[in-house]
Amino acid sequence: MTLFRLAFKNLWIRSTRTMLTLLGISVVVAIFFSLFSFGKGYEKALEGEFSSFGIHILAVPKGCPYEATSLLMHGGNIEGSLSMKQLEEIRQHPQVKIASPLYNRHTKINPDLNPGNFETALYAIETDLFDLKPFWEFKEGRPFESNDAKEVILGHQAAQAVQAKIGDELAFIVHKGEDKLTIKGTLVGILNITGTSDDNFIFIPFAWIQELVEDRDIIKAVAVQTMQGSTIADVSMDLSLLRDVQTVTFRQAQYTLQQLLDTTRQLLQIALVFTLLLGLIGLINTMFMSVEERKKEIGMLKALGAQNRQLVQLIITETVFLVFMGSILGILWSVGLSNSIEAGIRALIESAPPGKLSYFSWPIAFLTVGGAVIAGGLSALFPTGILLNISPLEVIRNE
Amino acid sequence: MSNKQLQQKKASPEIRLENVSKYYYRGTEEVHAVAGVSLRVKPASFLCLVGASGSGKSTLLHMIGCLDYPTNGKIFIDEVEVPNLEKRRINLRRSTFGYVFQQFFLIPTLSVEENVLLPLSFSHKKAKPGEVDKILSLVHLEHRKKHRPSQLSGGEMQRVAIARALMNDPLVLIADEPTGNLDSHNSEEMFNLFLELNKSTGKTLICATHNMELAQKAQQILTMKDGKLL
Numbered sequence: 033m034t035l036f037r038l039a040f041k042n043l044w045i046r047s048t049r050t051m052l053t054l055l056g057i058s059v060v061v062a063i064f065f066s067l068f069s070f071g072k073g074y075e076k077a078l079e080g081e082f083s084s085f086g087i088h089i090l091a092v093p094k095g096c097p098y099e100a101t102s103l104l105m106h107g108g109n110i111e112g113s114l115s116m117k118q119l120e121e122i123r124q125h126p127q128v129k130i131a132s133p134l135y136n137r138h139t140k141i142n143p144d145l146n147p148g149n150f151e152t153a154l155y156a157i158e159t160d161l162f163d164l165k166p167f168w169e170f171k172e173g174r175p176f177e178s179n180d181a182k183e184v185i186l187g188h189q190a191a192q193a194v195q196a197k198i199g200d201e202l203a204f205i206v207h208k209g210e211d212k213l214t215i216k217g218t219l220v221g222i223l224n225i226t227g228t229s230d231d232n233f234i235f236i237p238f239a240w241i242q243e244l245v246e247d248r249d250i251i252k253a254v255a256v257q258t259m260q261g262s263t264i265a266d267v268s269m270d271l272s273l274l275r276d277v278q279t280v281t282f283r284q285a286q287y288t289l290q291q292l293l294d295t296t297r298q299l300l301q302i303a304l305v306f307t308l309l310l311g312l313i314g315l316i317n318t319m320f321m322s323v324e325e326r327k328k329e330i331g332m333l334k335a336l337g338a339q340n341r342q343l344v345q346l347i348i349t350e351t352v353f354l355v356f357m358g359s360i361l362g363i364l365w366s367v368g369l370s371n372s373i374e375a376g377i378r379a380l381i382e383s384a385p386p387g388k389l390s391y392f393s394w395p396i397a398f399l400t401v402g403g404a405v406i407a408g409g410l411s412a413l414f415p416t417g418i419l420l421n422i423s424p425l426e427v428i429r430n431e
Numbered sequence: 432m433s434n435k436q437l438q439q440k441k442a443s444p445e446i447r448l449e450n451v452s453k454y455y456y457r458g459t460e461e462v463h464a465v466a467g468v469s470l471r472v473k474p475a476s477f478l479c480l481v482g483a484s485g486s487g488k489s490t491l492l493h494m495i496g497c498l499d500y501p502t503n504g505k506i507f508i509d510e511v512e513v514p515n516l517e518k519r520r521i522n523l524r525r526s527t528f529g530y531v532f533q534q535f536f537l538i539p540t541l542s543v544e545e546n547v548l549l550p551l552s553f554s555h556k557k558a559k560p561g562e563v564d565k566i567l568s569l570v571h572l573e574h575r576k577k578h579r580p581s582q583l584s585g586g587e588m589q590r591v592a593i594a595r596a597l598m599n600d601p602l603v604l605i606a607d608e609p610t611g612n613l614d615s616h617n618s619e620e621m622f623n624l625f626l627e628l629n630k631s632t633g634k635t636l637i638c639a640t641h642n643m644e645l646a647q648k649a650q651q652i653l654t655m656k657d658g659k660l661l
Contacts, residue, residue: 035552041540332536335498337553337599425498428532428607 035342039349046322053318054358057404060311061362064304065400066373066390069366071297073391086164088264089256089279091122091131091271097280098288104253106229107136107153113250114277121274122254127262128271132161133238133251141194142203142214150193154204154234156241164255168230173198173221180239185221187231198222204234206244215244308407316411319351323415327422335424343419348412355408359401367392443602443635444509446472446495451504453490453658464490466658467504472651475633477625479646482655488639489607491655495637496528496605529596529604529634533611535588537580543567543591544576550599558598569631570594570624586617593624597632604628606638610645622648 043050092100093112100110114133122131139154158179162168171191176183184202186194196202196219203216217236225231242249256279258267268279323330330343366373370390453465465487472478472495480488493499494506497513506513537546544563551558567573570590580588589609596604606625610618622645629636638649646652654661 037545038538038541038549038552045540328536329538332538333549333553335530335536336550336595339553342553425493428493428498428534 035346036349039346039353042322042326042346043350043353049318049322050354053315053354054361056311056314057355057358057408058361058365060307061359061400061404062365062369063307065363065366065396066370067297067300067304068396068400069370069390069392070373070377071293072393072396074293076391086166086257087255087282088258089268089271089281091118091254091256091274091277091279092252094276094278097278098284098292100253100278101280101282104134104136107233109136109138110252112276113252114254115251116249118274118277119251119254122256122271122277125267125270127259127267128256129259130160130163130255130257132158132164132255134161134253134255135238135241135250136252137206139204139206139234142205144203150190152190152193152232152234154206154236154241156238157235158238161255164257165230167226167228169224171222171224173219175221176237177220179237180243181220181237182217182240183220183237184217185223185235186219187223187233187235188225189231190234191222208244213244215241312407312411315351315355315408316414319347319412320415320418322350323347323418327418330419330422331424331426331428334422335428340420344413344416347416347419348409351408351412352405355404356401359404362404363397363400443474443633445474446603446635446637447507447510448491448495449505449507451491451494451501451506453487453494453499454502463658465494465501468658468660469504470653470660472635472637475629475635476651477629477636477649478638478651478653479649480637480639480653480655481641481643481646483641486655487658488655490658492605492607492637492639496530496603498530527599527602529593529599529601531589531592531596531604531606531609533608535580535585535592535612537588537591537595539580542577542579543572543583543594546580546591547594547598550595554599556599563598566594566597569597569628584617585613586620589613589617589621590624593621593628597628597634601634603635603637606636608639608641610640610642618642618645 090097090101090104091114092104092110093114095110095112102108103110116133119131119133122128133156135156136153138151140151141149143149159176162175171188173185176185186196194202198219198221200219201216202219203214205212205214207213215236217240223230256267256271258264264281264283268281271277272279330338333343370392374390448468448470451465451468452463455462455464468487468491480492482488490499494501538549541549544567547563547566548558563576564573567576570593572587572590572594575583575587575591580591583591589612593604593606593609604625609625610621613621625636625638626648628634636649638646640646
């Protein structure tokens with residue numbers, strides 16, 4: 033008969049309380065672990081998305097360039113616009129190798145002409161954008177023949193949603209003022225999975241859409257690649273001097289978005305500290321109750337020769353076991369529910385990068401369990417004050 | 432004599448009380464639970480303290496068993512005064528005694544065998560092979576080894592408590608109203624068991640009871656009234 037066995041039997045006999053305490057600990061640990069896992073995963077996804085770009089600078093209309101960048105990358109609509117004149121000025125910079133205009137707007141497949149009811153972002157691009165996106169590979173088909181061809185390229189997931197094959201005629205609805213306009217083009221290419229938001233988009237030649245919609249001579253952004261050997265920051269500075277043009281380098285955008293994420297994470301961490309405190313208070317309360325209602329038993333154990341040190345060990349064993357099991361359960365919760373949590377995050381953060389946002393890290397898992405066990409062990413010391421003052425005689429007399 | 436020496440000692444000790452008193456306060460009123468008691472308990476004897484409820488027999492028993500401290504007076508074990516030990520040492524000293532109470536204080540989650548083995552966990556000892564069976568056979572419970580306290584009768588539970596008290600091989604067995612929760616048949620059996628243990632093991636037995644009939648079985652009977660020995 034060991035003290036450990038006695039500790040486990042004590043937990044077993046109070047199974048309802050043990051289960052509730054385990055559940056409480058596991059929820060706190062799951063929140064804690066999820067926050068760290070998602071923070072790390074988000075950082076990696078963001079880095080992956082930015083590092084695959086051949087675009088060095090994005091020129092956008094005046095406003096918040098970081099917000100514009102994030103919106104543009106994820107299919108959102110940005111305020112303001114640039115003109116063809118500004119595009120030409122950018123192209124004339126001696127250190128600019130490629131300057132490719134971008135135009136995007138919301139669209140949906142015409143349900144009368146195509147199966148499904150797919151809504152997404154329609155991107156009007158020029159063929160030189162293929163050079164700025166070296167990670168684009170064609171699963172089937174080819175790039176546009178020209179910048180004014182009536183041709184369509186689909187991202188991998190968009191192609192799956194539309195269920196179209198190369199050569200099919202696709203019809204999309206776009207708004208022209210108050211009117212709805214249906215545009216038709218031939219599907220000439222389907223992209224492989226890129227792991228970016230591009231997988232969901234529809235691409236058409238830039239000149240074609242300029243003819244069709246009211247936004248003639250309107251560009252949402254210009255993607256720029258600089259000459260080899262030039263300093264990106266210097267070119268960015270030069271371009272930002274153009275009238276009504278703001279520039280952002282992709283490194284800056286990545287850094288800023290990461291900073292935004294870190295700020296959010298810091299706010300969440302403050303909330304987390306309170307959650308942890310509540311969890312600890314709950315745990316201390318449980319252990320207090322456990323000691324209080326076992327005063328007779330503890331007094332008797334003292335009469336049998338149990339030393340205070342051994343009884344403290346008993347309480348700490350129970351607490352540490354509870355916290356350890358609760359932490360493991362919490363991490364399993366977090367991993368098991370990561371897909372649902374990820375969906376929730378995507379619903380809340382429109383510009384969340386594609387790919388897996390949750391990142392399981394063994395070091396974080398070990399640190400979480402270790403930290404919880406240490407905190408639990410320390411919290412178990414609080415009720416031991418009662419335990420040390422229990423006199424066997426007091427218990428016997430009360431009988 | 433150190434705790435270790437006392438624990439290693441095999442023969443029962445002589446216990447001597449010299450003018451021992453115990454006072455406590457109930458509000459502002461001073462209550463004399465035990466007032467100037469002097470007595471001598473011979474080694475390997477069977478002593479019964481009798482008296483009405485509130486006469487001070489339990490308080491006296493608790494002080495002999497190091498569960499309580501005298502306000503005045505001295506207690507000697509084998510002519511060595513029991514010092515006012517710090518709490519940790521008192522716990523160790525207690526392991527040289529075996530206690531049996533009116534309430535059995537068995538741990539409900541543990542089996543009979545585990546309850547009996549419990550004192551060894553605290554003294555970091557291991558039971559020798561067959562030791563539990565031997566002790567359970569002393570109290571005629573070898574067939575109930577795997578049962579839980581809830582599956583036993585009151586008499587059986589008290590016998591488990593006695594077996595547990597014997598497990599540490601105490602020099603003195605202290606029993607405070609051990610038959611208080613038992614019927615007459617079981618009470619009779621319990622005292623017969625005490626007699627048997629006293630004879631077979633040579634352990635000193637000090638028992639507090641208000642049952643005069645049962646107390647007649649002991650070698651020495653001391654009657655208490657208002658905290659004093661008559």
